[in-house]
Amino acid sequence: MSARHRSALIAALGLLTATMSAMAQDMVMPREPQVGPRPFHLVDKMKDGPLKQQLSQCTGPFRKTDFSIGHRGAALEFPEHTKESYVAAARMGAGIIECDVTFTRDRELVCRHSQCDLHTTTNILTVPELAAKCSQAFSPADAASAKCCTSDITLAEFRRLTAKMDGFNADARTPEEYQNGTPRWRTDLYANSGTLMTHDESIALIRSLGAKFTPELKAPEVPMPFDGDYTQQKYASQMLDAYKKAGIPPSDVFAQSFNLADVLYWVKTEPEFAKHAVYLEERYEKQGLDPGKPETWKPSMAELKAQGVAILGPPIWTMLTLNDKGEIVPSEYAKAAKAAGLDLIGWSLERDGPLHKGGGFYHKSIRSAIDRDGDTLTVLDVLAKQVGIRAMFSDWPATTTFYASCMGMK
Template sequence: MRSFIASSVLLGLASAAAVPAVEPRTYGHEHKKFNVQVGVRPYYLVDNMDEGPLKKKLESCSEQEFKTSEFVFSHRGAPLQFPEHTLGAYKAAHRQGAGVIECDVAFTKDKQLVCRHAQCDLHTTTNILNTTLAAKCSTPFKPYANGTAASAKCCTSDLTLTEFTSLCGKMDGFNPNGTTALSYMDGTPYFRTDLYASGCPKLMTLNSYIDLVDGWGLKFTPELKAPEVPMPFNGYTQQQYAQDLVNAFVAKKVDASRVWLQSFVPDDIFYWIKNAPAFGKQAVYLDERVDTPAGYLNATASIPDLAARGVKILAPAMFALTKVVNNEIVPSEYAVAAKKAGLELVAWSFERSGWLQIEGGGYYYQYVANVTYNDGDMYTVLDVLAQKVGIKAMFSDWPATVTYYANCFGL
């Protein structure tokens, strides 16, 4: 974190500085061959696996040539090691073989669309608290005091597009015990790194993301983030927000078949199905209802109705697609119901859990935590999702690990 803070101190003094233009749309096509690289992490995970047929299969693929795969959805770029939704994170995802790249979409004060995981996460994902723009945050920074955690709330809707693009990305995280803005910003989780967060990682607008990914010849999965401000926002309605996302791709002549729109809000999905059917037919309903036992049961029971209303793709957190029976990981009731209704499934998010030896992987592995003991078990779970559940794709914070698996199994 020290390198980021040192750079941020200087960059924060010029918060309205111009941002360099995105590389030309031909990026990635200057050479006849694009060399996908998976690095050492997949090999580390395979080495960490228990002995068995799956490990032998994955070991057999160690020296093959790796290629881009549409089974691999890049989640926020490559945020295991790069600041999320930055140019560097997207470049890393491309190099690691992701065939589909995500931009989480939020809107600015002047109703322009940008790539941020949440509308109000600028205080944890950018250097805003170390710039003059901190004065515009919805909730100013408050230092830790008397047992009360440090806090702040800075939203894309607090800033104009020009102000937003003047910020620098950083690794998502915060220090609740921070007594200064700089110490609050220094909170990168233990299993990530600040190695690639030096300088001023460039933030992305929706338009610059489209140009970049289109230039690579890859596909898109933009997620319309639920607003954290009352809607309509200065006359800006949820419907116009949903339509503006579609309009951005139409304006750049990107065929709808290359775009998987996403939302956690069912009305967004239904809006696209009705008003932008070319895009709506492969819109992805991100189903967070599964987060509670009662919600899981209700979500499973509702799947036939969703299918009847035109939903084609469901995407719950990966834990909801598996369960353990007789010490074996198998498809869950939710997964079985989705397949029975003819729906495709996308899972999220690989490489987001930290070490599996800590509580079996936490949130993302909660239904199989009693049989996940080490990091190599990540591939065991992925294999069940791919081969038994039959997922369409897997979101990953480090696409290379899924690329390795996908290439090994011809996905």
């Protein structure tokens, strides 16, 4: 190694160490996960029965577990994809933490759930010089709207923003009113100064927290190739290259995409990463997939497995149905996936809000059996024991950590 290359390597290592140190210096990490009162509240609200009795006797110890995935961190109460959200997820025992990955105008990777969600997840509309760059300016029409994308701004401009809880006020007359739209069942208590993260920063932080990684390659909302020659393949490679440059073992990375072509590209070009890649399910939206009708599963479970897909990531409702007694049981879709040798990772627990009216999207196939918040743990138990999921995304990882620890799961 030449002296010039050695100096460059030393400088890079020094920068990485400084970044991790700066991120960790104000964090107090407990020796064991802290699950707080919510899991116990959910147990108290369960229907009487053996599961409630078993969980009510569980008081710890609680352990970090790969079964518990921090969905956007801990998005129930912390601004998603922020330092604060990731740290909260780790404190609650999430063994894997998610960064949804998209790109800025200068092709730098950052953590956002959508390329074009800055108007609902950050303060961009109240920063006039950056709001002026949005794809669609704020409009106080009958249904107030705006559209601000990471691809509208550079990384340096992205760093000027602060995160907030995802939400908007459709009746707003001003940008400030528009951005004051947090759902009532979440909270703004921790949302005054959410720290946005680049993809590289998320890697350094999550590694310092002792967790694994699940980056999702978000679908571009701009035409690709972007800016002339930035293709989907370059974008997909860039995301995984960041883990290689950081020295992260492929076994610690669960790369995700809703685009099957992305996963198959990784199968071809990054076979070690592909062993843990997750094909996220949304064919119910795009091609009418029905969990009870195998003829609508195109490709079939066996075909997905043959193409190299290792892990399928469906929403909760596709994996569950009700039997003739009204009991929650695995769907034909879930049973077929397991029979084909596919691992399953579900999404997303604690995202429907209060369940006293049957829940929303995530519980829609079993809504008539859902009537209380405690059903969160009932659903999780069916998914873990009967469906056999490998892991569960949760907006409040304390719940999944609590359950896995009480059940003796890894």
